[in-house]
Amino acid sequence: MSETPDSAVRTYIQNHRAAFLDDLAEWLRIPSVSAQPDHAGDVRRSAEWLAAQLKETGFPTAEVLETAGAPAVFAEWPSDDPQAPTVLVYGHHDVQPAAREDGWHTDPFEPVVQGNRLHARGAADDKGQVFFHTLGVRAHLAATGRTAPAVHLKLLVEGEEESGSPHFRQLIEAHKERIAADAVIVSDTGMWSEDTPTVCTGMRGLAECEIELHGPDQDIHSGSFGGAVPNPATEVARLVAALHDEHARVAIPGFYEGIVELTDAERALFAELPFDEERWLRTAKSHGAHGEAGYTTLERIWARPTAEVNGIGGGYQGAGSKTIIPSSALVKLSFRLVAGQDPDRLEEAVRAWVADTVPAGIRHTVTFSPGTRPCLTPLDHPALKSVARAMGRAFEQPILFTREGGSGPAADLQDVLAAPVLFLGISVPSDGWHAPNEKVEIDLLLKGVETTAYLWGDLAQTWRDAHAH
Amino acid sequence: MSETPDSAVRTYIQNHRAAFLDDLAEWLRIPSVSAQPDHAGDVRRSAEWLAAQLKETGFPTAEVLETAGAPAVFAEWPSDDPQAPTVLVYGHHDVQPAAREDGWHTDPFEPVVQGNRLHARGAADDKGQVFFHTLGVRAHLAATGRTAPAVHLKLLVEGEEESGSPHFRQLIEAHKERIAADAVIVSDTGMWSEDTPTVCTGMRGLAECEIELHGPDQDIHSGSFGGAVPNPATEVARLVAALHDEHARVAIPGFYEGIVELTDAERALFAELPFDEERWLRTAKSHGAHGEAGYTTLERIWARPTAEVNGIGGGYQGAGSKTIIPSSALVKLSFRLVAGQDPDRLEEAVRAWVADTVPAGIRHTVTFSPGTRPCLTPLDHPALKSVARAMGRAFEQPILFTREGGSGPAADLQDVLAAPVLFLGISVPSDGWHAPNEKVEIDLLLKGVETTAYLWGDLAQTWRDAHAH
Numbered sequence A, B: 001m002s003e004t005p006d007s008a009v010r011t012y013i014q015n016h017r018a019a020f021l022d023d024l025a026e027w028l029r030i031p032s033v034s035a036q037p038d039h040a041g042d043v044r045r046s047a048e049w050l051a052a053q054l055k056e057t058g059f060p061t062a063e064v065l066e067t068a069g070a071p072a073v074f075a076e077w078p079s080d081d082p083q084a085p086t087v088l089v090y091g092h093h094d095v096q097p098a099a100r101e102d103g104w105h106t107d108p109f110e111p112v113v114q115g116n117r118l119h120a121r122g123a124a125d126d127k128g129q130v131f132f133h134t135l136g137v138r139a140h141l142a143a144t145g146r147t148a149p150a151v152h153l154k155l156l157v158e159g160e161e162e163s164g165s166p167h168f169r170q171l172i173e174a175h176k177e178r179i180a181a182d183a184v185i186v187s188d189t190g191m192w193s194e195d196t197p198t199v200c201t202g203m204r205g206l207a208e209c210e211i212e213l214h215g216p217d218q219d220i221h222s223g224s225f226g227g228a229v230p231n232p233a234t235e236v237a238r239l240v241a242a243l244h245d246e247h248a249r250v251a252i253p254g255f256y257e258g259i260v261e262l263t264d265a266e267r268a269l270f271a272e273l274p275f276d277e278e279r280w281l282r283t284a285k286s287h288g289a290h291g292e293a294g295y296t297t298l299e300r301i302w303a304r305p306t307a308e309v310n311g312i313g314g315g316y317q318g319a320g321s322k323t324i325i326p327s328s329a330l331v332k333l334s335f336r337l338v339a340g341q342d343p344d345r346l347e348e349a350v351r352a353w354v355a356d357t358v359p360a361g362i363r364h365t366v367t368f369s370p371g372t373r374p375c376l377t378p379l380d381h382p383a384l385k386s387v388a389r390a391m392g393r394a395f396e397q398p399i400l401f402t403r404e405g406g407s408g409p410a411a412d413l414q415d416v417l418a419a420p421v422l423f424l425g426i427s428v429p430s431d432g433w434h435a436p437n438e439k440v441e442i443d444l445l446l447k448g449v450e451t452t453a454y455l456w457g458d459l460a461q462t463w464r465d466a467h468a469h
Helices: A006-028 A037-057 A127-144 A168-174 A232-241 A264-272 A277-283 A297-303 A343-357 A382-395 A410-417 A442-468 B006-028 B037-057 B127-144 B168-174 B232-241 B264-272 B277-283 B297-303 B343-357 B382-395 B410-417 B442-468
Strands: A061-065 A072-077 A086-092 A112-114 A117-119 A152-158 A183-186 A198-203 A205-214 A306-315 A328-337 A363-368 A400-404 A421-423 A439-441 B061-065 B072-077 B086-092 B112-114 B117-119 B152-158 B183-186 B198-203 B205-214 B306-315 B328-337 B363-368 B400-404 B421-423 B439-441
Touching (some): A006 A037, A006 A117, A006 A127, A037 A061, A037 A072, A037 A127, A037 A152, A117 A442, A152 A168, A168 A410, A183 A410, A198 A382, A198 A421, A205 A232, A205 A343, A232 A306, A232 A328, A232 A343, A232 B232, A264 A297, A306 B232, A328 A343, A343 A363, A382 A421, A382 A442, A410 A421, A439 A442, B006 B442, B037 B061, B037 B072, B037 B127, B037 B152, B086 B127, B086 B410, B127 B152, B127 B442, B152 B168, B168 B410, B183 B410, B198 B421, B205 B232, B232 B306, B232 B328, B232 B343, B264 B297, B264 B400, B297 B400, B382 B421, B382 B442, B410 B421, B439 B442
Parallel strands (some): A086 A152, A086 A183, A183 A421, A198 A400, B086 B152, B086 B183, B183 B421, B198 B400
Antiparallel strands (some): A061 A072, A112 A117, A205 A328, A205 A363, A306 A328, A306 B306, B072 B152, B112 B117, B117 B439, B205 B363, B306 B328
8 A cells, every 4th residue: 555655655754854944933823813904914915825825736726715704725636547536625814813911922924933833823723724734735746646636636725724713614515515625634633642643533513502590679688588589699600510520521401412432442452552540631722521421531631521500600700799789691512412412402402401501580592602523433433433543644653543522613514515524634722722832743744745745545445445446 | 864955956957957957968979888999089088088078976986997999987076075986887888889770760960859868879878878977966065065975975987888898897996995985876777668767686607618628629410520520510509508407507517506596575576576587588689488497587587696608609501501520619608697697607607517518529618707795685685785775765666676687896896895785766767778879868868867866865874774773
């Protein structure tokens, strides 16, 4: 299956390393902050820059795709083998806000190389990880002597991921035929660590709601009325307290119905990861582990659904005291979902549970935002094996498996394209996504390049093998 | 016991009604809002105005008493009978904030008479109720032909009640000898209704605290960490949910220890009041009654201790959603206490309960503000009977008994002076304390005048009778 000689790939990458980093730095200088309206022009400039760069890379098609919000970039490079599978790479070119005064040691939009580290906003999330695909496909061609990739290669790089991808679903539905693929490669995740390269096999889904409870029509005096009317702040607390049972399982009826349980094989693979709970707690800035009985911390964050309070509020929260029974109180909940769960079904379950739980004398409203479905690639999926194999060649060591506790637009691609989603990310936890002094490890970035240089040939072969049966 | 002929009192009051209302209006024009620093000058002006007015009324002593905050007024008129008891009247001359744009139909500080109603901020709470003592003592003298009151009469009118009386305890401790009294008459409460005149026999005490729970050292991502670390917003909710048992009784160990239970006699008297729960719920702007099992609504608000959430907060409360586990969450609780309870003992109980309830991995802080003790005058106290008798003559109907659910500085007077506290208030629930368009019913105000015109003679007689035994 080694169509590509590894040494040729490595030589090619070393020869182009400097130019690759220079080009990436140029892109990182564009402050494409999608959340800040005054950077809208920069987000567009970032899209245009990338489209031009992809043309230069060799993609016959590379263009800016408009949305109702910030523009995306689409590129396509058909294989010279018409029977080859089609792969869509997903990433994003917008970045989180960043300002020197947030604690950056250097200007977040003036990339700085320090040893093996390239510091800049977007270095890891996600410009660096989109960009390794450019040198990767060229290394693939150079080392194999091809003039076109072994797969039909497509790239879709959105510009609103850091703003919650508000137009992504619309975008992919509008261009469904054009972006159609046999597999999706998402390069917007990370690995376990520098020493332990991993492939992520799924992300949790997400459903978010706000529950507002209304008691008295206005704040009323807690002396005159206290003890004799329902208090919406007390009731919102009772609702939250009823959210979990004594085993820290979510107590909403039907919550766990139909979920895909962790297999023993996957639990065993998770257990192979060098997990240090004390260290993880430091990363979590937390002072204790707590979660569903019968599961490890990794299983809890990757493979078990959750209900978390993101915010709670009602009544007087300022300095000192105010002796009122508040008129209303609210709680914002987010639910992380695993395969087999569905945001719409969850919404129904939550609405029924709230209606059953809130006592007489309290009105309630429940508002859900659009949800994100979970996605999961089974460990025995041939394309997943291809990714792990290509990564194994680049890293020269066995690849383990993780999942992501978070949620992303990958699920939309899975749904709209009806294609398996695979994750290829080389970022490590210390890269500081969304934080000051974001960086990417340059050697890992080049491992990303190398992995894709092997991946397209491997995937094409896997495809041929599968269709030969 | 009718030293004072009722008709003489009524004639005197009718003859002085116009001047009395004019004077009151002049006082109401001074916006003595203690909570707003830019009205500090007005609060002082209000004190000076009152001291001058009390001199004019005939008090040999009437002066402004300084505190570390806003000034109070003290006045004293010794009886011509050196054996007479000493009575201290308490009220306050500061008012709640008020602005036309809050929903006032007229300028809150430009008194307007509409039929039987005098509208202005402070008309009922509390300038009107302090002021009826001026015409009252003059009617007492005029109708009895005395030159000095039948009791040693003292007035203490504070200027910070609407700001929580922060210096009141200091004030009365500093002037303990000077304000010493055999009984305290508090004129800062209300009656059941215009048709059902009542005397209040007690107020609940108050203890207030803020409990803050600390989880992660900063907000953390609910996708990356959700389900595996304790969430302080969830835990603050669980704490609040644990505050009451399924009978809506406060579940803090020791909470009910030593409380003075309602007697059957007082429950029977409460039950005589024409209580309309539907109507009460409308006043409470609430959509259901809810409280401790085994007690009526009136018993719950007057005679049972409570724990209420005044505010709860943590994490993200803005529009939309934010997928975090918040770093901290807080709840502000207020406890209403009844006779036999004590804010200091409660504080200990709450601290122990919080420490026992909050789980590992969550740090907590508990902060109490200075508490207010409950006060209660037994129904068979001779001075209480005097007040009820004087009111009965003024209103020409039997007087029933209530309590106040709220809390006030009366408890400090009870503690520092070691004297029984009696409540003489003529305000009715529709007067709109702290609300826009506050008013007082003029005929009730004059009943207040009339009551005090009878009261001093009655109390002096009661005192003589008690000491004759």
